[in-house]
Amino acid sequence: MARLNITEQTPGQFVVEGALTFSSIDKKTVKSFNFLKSAERICIDLQKVETTDSAGLALMIEWIKQSKLYNTELAFKNIPQQLLALAKLSGFDANEYLADATD
Template sequence: MTELGSIDAGEEGCAYLTGELTFESVPDLYQRARNIMSGLPATVDLSKVTAADSAGLALLLEWQASRQAPAEPLKYINAPSSLMSLASLSEATELLNLSGREVKNP
């Protein structure tokens, strides 16, 4: 069974997304994330995101757009390759302040 998306507040200034960011999970995740996102984390770590589609991309764009401190945009780190591809195709990588997972060479 795949884990639907969840969000947790981590160390100061960072939130962690886990599981899927898909059409199925995003509506519930959006509602559950309100308190955490209103705490204005500076960074959202996507290292434990297992799947993402355009609904996941839209959620990240919504969080970035609703940021109350536009001078300090959210920073999304460790995005999976599927999300990086969607953002690139949509020309949203820079707008999202999105970076992918580091590739480790053996």
């Protein structure tokens, strides 16, 4: 099983490495949203994501919800094509967080 790691590179800049899948996302991952409170602006870089499934999209949606609760400006970069395809299938690609990436 590929592990999921979220690492802060610089203040407000995080890199996600590994798999965004049902087998790698667990309760610990879901409960670890405190990083979204660490800065007024957070950027999550997904370039090092190896594989993803609908659980990865669900996690991104949850990050968006939580960032709104914390009044944190959230951005994603280097969103994997596989994740963009899932977003398109679900109609989530029109969301402001993904709209630029799907053009």
